[in-house]
Amino acid sequence: MKNKLITALLGGMLLLPAAVTAEPNQQNTVNIQAAFEFSSLDPTRSGFVFTRMQVLETLLNVDSQGGLLPGLASEWSIEDGGKLWRLTLRDQVHFHDASLLTAQQVADELNRGLNKTSALRGLPINSITANGDNQVEIKLSAPYRPLGAALAHYSTAILADAAYNDAGEVTALIGTGPFSVEEIAVPHKLVVERFDDYWGQKAQIEYASYLTGHRAEARVLQARSGQADIVFGLDPASVPMLKRLPTLEIVRSDLPRTLALKLNAGHRFIADQEARQALSLAINRQGIATAILRAPDAATDQLLPAYMSDWYLDGQSEAYNLEKAAGMFSQLGWNKNSEGWLERDGERFELDLITYADRPELTTVATAVQDQWKQLGVKLNVNVTNSSAIPSGHSDDSLEVALIARNYGIIADPLGILLKDFASSDKGGDWGSLNWSNTWVPETLNAMVSENDTARYQEQAQKIAAALYNERPLIPVASYVQQTAINKRLSGFRFDPYERSYFLNELSWK
Amino acid sequence: MRLRDLLLKRLLQLLAVSWGVGTLTFILMRALPGDMAYRIAAGRYGMDAVDSDAAALVREELGLDQGAWSTYWSWLGDLLQWNLGNSLVSGQPVSESLWHMLGHSLLLAGAGILLAALIAIPLGLASAHHGGWLNRILLTLSTGMRALPVFVIGLLAVVVFALELNLLPVAGFGTPAHLVLPALTLGLSLAAIANRVVHTEAERVFNAPFYEFAQTKGLSAWQAFLRHGVRNMSVPVVAFFGVQLITVVEGVVMIESLFSWPGIGHGLAHAIFARDIPLIQGAALMMGILFVLLNTLVDLACYWLDPRGGQLA
Numbered sequence: 001m002k003n004k005l006i007t008a009l010l011g012g013m014l015l016l017p018a019a020v021t022a023e024p025n026q027q028n029t030v031n032i033q034a035a036f037e038f039s040s041l042d043p044t045r046s047g048f049v050f051t052r053m054q055v056l057e058t059l060l061n062v063d064s065q066g067g068l069l070p071g072l073a074s075e076w077s078i079e080d081g082g083k084l085w086r087l088t089l090r091d092q093v094h095f096h097d098a099s100l101l102t103a104q105q106v107a108d109e110l111n112r113g114l115n116k117t118s119a120l121r122g123l124p125i126n127s128i129t130a131n132g133d134n135q136v137e138i139k140l141s142a143p144y145r146p147l148g149a150a151l152a153h154y155s156t157a158i159l160a161d162a163a164y165n166d167a168g169e170v171t172a173l174i175g176t177g178p179f180s181v182e183e184i185a186v187p188h189k190l191v192v193e194r195f196d197d198y199w200g201q202k203a204q205i206e207y208a209s210y211l212t213g214h215r216a217e218a219r220v221l222q223a224r225s226g227q228a229d230i231v232f233g234l235d236p237a238s239v240p241m242l243k244r245l246p247t248l249e250i251v252r253s254d255l256p257r258t259l260a261l262k263l264n265a266g267h268r269f270i271a272d273q274e275a276r277q278a279l280s281l282a283i284n285r286q287g288i289a290t291a292i293l294r295a296p297d298a299a300t301d302q303l304l305p306a307y308m309s310d311w312y313l314d315g316q317s318e319a320y321n322l323e324k325a326a327g328m329f330s331q332l333g334w335n336k337n338s339e340g341w342l343e344r345d346g347e348r349f350e351l352d353l354i355t356y357a358d359r360p361e362l363t364t365v366a367t368a369v370q371d372q373w374k375q376l377g378v379k380l381n382v383n384v385t386n387s388s389a390i391p392s393g394h395s396d397d398s399l400e401v402a403l404i405a406r407n408y409g410i411i412a413d414p415l416g417i418l419l420k421d422f423a424s425s426d427k428g429g430d431w432g433s434l435n436w437s438n439t440w441v442p443e444t445l446n447a448m449v450s451e452n453d454t455a456r457y458q459e460q461a462q463k464i465a466a467a468l469y470n471e472r473p474l475i476p477v478a479s480y481v482q483q484t485a486i487n488k489r490l491s492g493f494r495f496d497p498y499e500r501s502y503f504l505n506e507l508s509w510k
Numbered sequence: 511m512r513l514r515d516l517l518l519k520r521l522l523q524l525l526a527v528s529w530g531v532g533t534l535t536f537i538l539m540r541a542l543p544g545d546m547a548y549r550i551a552a553g554r555y556g557m558d559a560v561d562s563d564a565a566a567l568v569r570e571e572l573g574l575d576q577g578a579w580s581t582y583w584s585w586l587g588d589l590l591q592w593n594l595g596n597s598l599v600s601g602q603p604v605s606e607s608l609w610h611m612l613g614h615s616l617l618l619a620g621a622g623i624l625l626a627a628l629i630a631i632p633l634g635l636a637s638a639h640h641g642g643w644l645n646r647i648l649l650t651l652s653t654g655m656r657a658l659p660v661f662v663i664g665l666l667a668v669v670v671f672a673l674e675l676n677l678l679p680v681a682g683f684g685t686p687a688h689l690v691l692p693a694l695t696l697g698l699s700l701a702a703i704a705n706r707v708v709h710t711e712a713e714r715v716f717n718a719p720f721y722e723f724a725q726t727k728g729l730s731a732w733q734a735f736l737r738h739g740v741r742n743m744s745v746p747v748v749a750f751f752g753v754q755l756i757t758v759v760e761g762v763v764m765i766e767s768l769f770s771w772p773g774i775g776h777g778l779a780h781a782i783f784a785r786d787i788p789l790i791q792g793a794a795l796m797m798g799i800l801f802v803l804l805n806t807l808v809d810l811a812c813y814w815l816d817p818r819g820g821q822l823a
Contacts, residue, residue, distance in 0.1 A: 388548035
């Protein structure tokens, strides 16, 4: 009996799904580790992993400055005063199932996206139709300048017809990229294989594997041991140690992601822009960037990074100045009480801050801000919750202050994101302003989508950047720096600041 | 109680547990603060893409506006047809996700328990037989090991076997080598208590009059151990391992996330963050069923080991 039990247990263990020996091995596979899971095969949900792993491709691509490049569409033209986009598809593009890319298929795919959470949803699109075999026409009800960037977004990636079942659900990842799917285990493992019929630069490496490494420590250990070849999102504290290893190269890249405090500008304590300016002055950004983010040059008091130059005020920055901040509050009638808290008409200056734990530094930065504002006399209660609490708190007005990490490069043209953040409703935007009294900014942003004069566009962008800077609907704290470890057995690594691709087809073994 | 009665009783228990666990999970999830549609949208689209628009889409698609009762009844109706529903986040059938996660958890738990038994039984027997310094050293080691949080044991194992000796992978899954370190971590942590249980039982048996008599009547030490020792000391040990197995299946979140192991503990934690109620209900249900099944198996094993009482619990 006992023997039988043991045999049954061992037999059961062998039958379980883990012990699969796949063809890819340590020698022929580039092992990639990053923090993010993919919850579904649908590109409108988790397409970021599939375009980064180069299984799926979009009609257009972007360069490191956000400029549009040809993708599956080799050329495009904007006609009818910006209301008609005509995209010409590349010839002889094969999907991984050997079928050919056609204009009809692309039109169908983009139309499907209109009803999901793709980057096309909510845009002034009248129709998307195929014109012959290789042209797709997008007709708009009004010109929309960031459409090109939306067509480069992962949620608009093109799948083969065979990828869908009858109910319109994605059941397989059949794309056109330089890699096809070898194995996929939602939500954490994706192994891809070189696709030899790729239209562009064919890959040299045979396989690449993506594995979600939830814990930053575990990812660092993977890099250190050489078991992962590329590790994204290194914990800043571990970087000096990894830099000393002869087997690794550490690449530092700036990301268009900014750590900022979202403020409810309708709250009676911070409705005055002087109050918001004073709160901004009381943040020691240099201290936070040095001690927590370990990247002193990441400190910034502007929302968009310097390389998005249209939206960045050159030479503008204000240093930490607690005294000046206290003086400004005193002019607004706030004075310290016996316990050291600011008080006005018997009411204490107390705010609730919410943040989320998806990014480990957010909680630490939140408590640093709590301590720095305490010196000013502002009592900040920190509450760590889920990222969804920010849009939820925005919609029911319960949000007072939130510490967020906002990616201004989700859509390669920041105008698309700024529209969402500052002009999506009268209140502002889920991840942008809340009850900010400025109406000029949303109006100008809306007008800019049809602006064809580049000089005028830049001028308006600068004015908006100045308004954001002076009126502080959000208080920026620091920008993000991505540290990536690459094993020296690989060459050709390049980082995409828009995080659309890992450029695996440019990698080779040394 | 006869075997058939026991199985019948356990089947009824199974039904009661399934209903109770599912219902309780449903009530608890509904009682959590925060808007469900937003939570699910964050789980589906990631933190950069969650906004009111995505939440509205989720609310509309999943019919979250309908009342709690109608959602509950439809869940119960589906359950009666062996349908656990689809995940709110991925849209995949819950049974598929559960099979993937539970398979990995059982594999890890089985391997961990096996390692724990391989470590704990010889050490427990040796310390009971030898006593003295060996016992004191093992007691100290066991206490120390137990006092360490399991992820510290895991990190130490990674540092030694993966980084210094470069023998095993740091984390991941897919090959047998990936199983070794998480199973070892789990095995060591479990063996810390298990070897003391074995020790106590072995000591009790070694000092029992019947055992002394077995030797007096002329059996060699080895014969006495095999014929009168093993069976007598194994009942509590088997019961202990049985109970451990179930806590291990659900309680290894730390090990799973440290080693990127796609088990049910980790999956459940993520499902709770994302308010993926069908997945949470399905996972809780499977755990409940597993608990009853394992208890039944342990009872049967104990009955087979010690049929004297004739009572099956």
